[in-house]
Amino acid sequence: MIEKKSENLIFNGQQLFYSHQSSALNCEMTFSIFIPPQAKEKKCPVLYWLSGLTCTADNFTSKSGFQRYAAEHGIIVVAPDTSPRGESVKDIKDAWDIGCGAGFYLNATSEGWKDHYQMYDYVVKELPGIIKTNFPCNDKASVSGHSMGGHGALICALKNPQQYQSVSAFAPIVHPLDCPWGTKAFTTYLGDDQTQWSEWDAVELIKQGNKVDHILVEQGLADNFLEDQLKTDSLKTVCAENKLNLILNDREGYDHSYYFISSFIGEHIKWHAQFLN
Amino acid sequence: MIEKKSENLIFNGQQLFYSHQSSALNCEMTFSIFIPPQAKEKKCPVLYWLSGLTCTADNFTSKSGFQRYAAEHGIIVVAPDTSPRGESVKDIKDAWDIGCGAGFYLNATSEGWKDHYQMYDYVVKELPGIIKTNFPCNDKASVSGHSMGGHGALICALKNPQQYQSVSAFAPIVHPLDCPWGTKAFTTYLGDDQTQWSEWDAVELIKQGNKVDHILVEQGLADNFLEDQLKTDSLKTVCAENKLNLILNDREGYDHSYYFISSFIGEHIKWHAQFLN
Numbered sequence: 001m002i003e004k005k006s007e008n009l010i011f012n013g014q015q016l017f018y019s020h021q022s023s024a025l026n027c028e029m030t031f032s033i034f035i036p037p038q039a040k041e042k043k044c045p046v047l048y049w050l051s052g053l054t055c056t057a058d059n060f061t062s063k064s065g066f067q068r069y070a071a072e073h074g075i076i077v078v079a080p081d082t083s084p085r086g087e088s089v090k091d092i093k094d095a096w097d098i099g100c101g102a103g104f105y106l107n108a109t110s111e112g113w114k115d116h117y118q119m120y121d122y123v124v125k126e127l128p129g130i131i132k133t134n135f136p137c138n139d140k141a142s143v144s145g146h147s148m149g150g151h152g153a154l155i156c157a158l159k160n161p162q163q164y165q166s167v168s169a170f171a172p173i174v175h176p177l178d179c180p181w182g183t184k185a186f187t188t189y190l191g192d193d194q195t196q197w198s199e200w201d202a203v204e205l206i207k208q209g210n211k212v213d214h215i216l217v218e219q220g221l222a223d224n225f226l227e228d229q230l231k232t233d234s235l236k237t238v239c240a241e242n243k244l245n246l247i248l249n250d251r252e253g254y255d256h257s258y259y260f261i262s263s264f265i266g267e268h269i270k271w272h273a274q275f276l277n
Numbered sequence: 278m279i280e281k282k283s284e285n286l287i288f289n290g291q292q293l294f295y296s297h298q299s300s301a302l303n304c305e306m307t308f309s310i311f312i313p314p315q316a317k318e319k320k321c322p323v324l325y326w327l328s329g330l331t332c333t334a335d336n337f338t339s340k341s342g343f344q345r346y347a348a349e350h351g352i353i354v355v356a357p358d359t360s361p362r363g364e365s366v367k368d369i370k371d372a373w374d375i376g377c378g379a380g381f382y383l384n385a386t387s388e389g390w391k392d393h394y395q396m397y398d399y400v401v402k403e404l405p406g407i408i409k410t411n412f413p414c415n416d417k418a419s420v421s422g423h424s425m426g427g428h429g430a431l432i433c434a435l436k437n438p439q440q441y442q443s444v445s446a447f448a449p450i451v452h453p454l455d456c457p458w459g460t461k462a463f464t465t466y467l468g469d470d471q472t473q474w475s476e477w478d479a480v481e482l483i484k485q486g487n488k489v490d491h492i493l494v495e496q497g498l499a500d501n502f503l504e505d506q507l508k509t510d511s512l513k514t515v516c517a518e519n520k521l522n523l524i525l526n527d528r529e530g531y532d533h534s535y536y537f538i539s540s541f542i543g544e545h546i547k548w549h550a551q552f553l554n
Binding site for chain 1: 285286287288289292339340342344345497499530531532534535536537539540
């Protein structure tokens with residue numbers, strides 16, 4: 001059972017928000033979904049978008065301008081929230097990089113967190129089932145995301161290459177084991193036993209032999225987080241070593257903001273469309 | 278003296294926010310300005326954007342996606358806040374349609390309001406002076422806006438046809454004398470003497486003989502405010518009676534939101550560009 005919260009026409013497609021009770025996350029969740037005009041005539045493929053730290057379903061939906069391109073290429077776009085929410089959900093007050101708004105797209109195993117923080121299962125299993133049941137989509141899907149959500153997109157695709165035709169990311173956290181945001185999140189959600197950590201890290205998954213056919217990464221060179229948190233070079237290296245076909249676009253002068261995403265989301269959707277249509 | 282608050286690259290142009298002490302409004306004000314890539318080579322024309330009730334300089338800047346089109350056509354875009362702000366500025370708590378966020382682009386004359394609420398002078402005189410002094414603009418300018426800001430754009434152009442090459446509006450309040458938002462604002466800012474009111478009303482100005490050469494209006498037919506507040510038909514009638522060349526696009530299914538604006542802002546910027554370039 002999903003409940004429609006809002007509906008707006010944009011570029012001749014429908015931008016909708018829904019809420020529903022999530023069984024994976026054990027709380028009420030909100031997602032946005034864009035239905036392109038082509039869906040009146042035929043079932044369309046789906047692009048999942050995973051947002052970054054502090055975001056909800058709203059940021060990408062209202063700020064990126066993706067609808068123009070999704071309407072052009074006939075792609076349904078689904079943007080879930082970034083974590084479980086609600087009074088019963090564990091959170092750390094005033095910490096924007098852990099807890100609510102910072103689910104890190106993994107399945108938590110540590111006490112206090114594991115009851116709700118199962119974002120991986122939500123994004124990879126529960127949400128696609130809901131989309132398939134309720135909307136005019138076909139069997140093709142791809143995934144993209146920003147920052148923490150770029151990390152999410154990469155691990156979802158690397159762990160399920162049969163489920164996603166292609167994966168792209170804007171300024172992704174490619175190697176969370178090796179950066180402050182990632183080690184804080186993994187310690188919190190997974191505990192101190194680091195043997196568990198590598199299955200949620202894109203660079204480690206590729207080292208272990210996980211593969212995807214099509215990866216596109218956009219990285220602003222004026223991004224304040226590039227050096228300490230994102231470390232895009234480690235993805236470049238591991239893809240080269242393991243013969244993965246990575247397209248990495250370094251963008252002079254662009255930063256970590258939605259202004260960067262809006263500048264290149266059209267190119268990403270066009271790139272995904274060649275695998276989805 | 279203006280102070281830069283932020284700078285982001287988008288579509289190869291610069292999106293900037295500035296604050297400054299306004300002499301017209303007697304308070305600190307914030308505006309956004311987009312500088313297209315063409316400004317590195319030559320001075321560019323300016324499009325002023327006036328936002329609607331409750332907005333700041335940020336809404337249009339982060340949600341409309343205008344930068345793609347302004348970068349394409351080489352147009353500087355300036356978006357001011359919608360009212361004076363600050364501790365010393367009179368406001369009515371919990372009223373979103375009067376006071377802060379609701380300046381109505383007029384010069385207030387009533388006690389308590391007239392000290393700060395001089396948005397017309399700010400938009401038509403002070404702000405263009407600041408832009409000319411500090412940024413690479415030429416002498417051509419146009420004006421556009423949404424809802425209350427559509428009203429603002431229309432009266433600015435009708436009262437200063439020599440200053441603006443063209444005017445466009447999304448879902449404008451075309452006849453504030455004849456709608457609840459307008460009569461509340463005019464009573465508050467101008468007082469009960471209605472002889473003053475007509476100089477701030479687009480339909481009345483056209484009746485009195487004010488003219489502009491180029492007007493484009495976009496109106497969603499699923500706009501909840503169309504019947505009671507916007508009354509686009511009265512603009513259509515008065516333009517026909519006075520032989521003004523109004524292009525009015527009625528858009529089936531579109532509402533009052535930024536999703537509507539983002540769908541058609543590209544066409545508006547392209548339309549303004551023919552008069553600005």
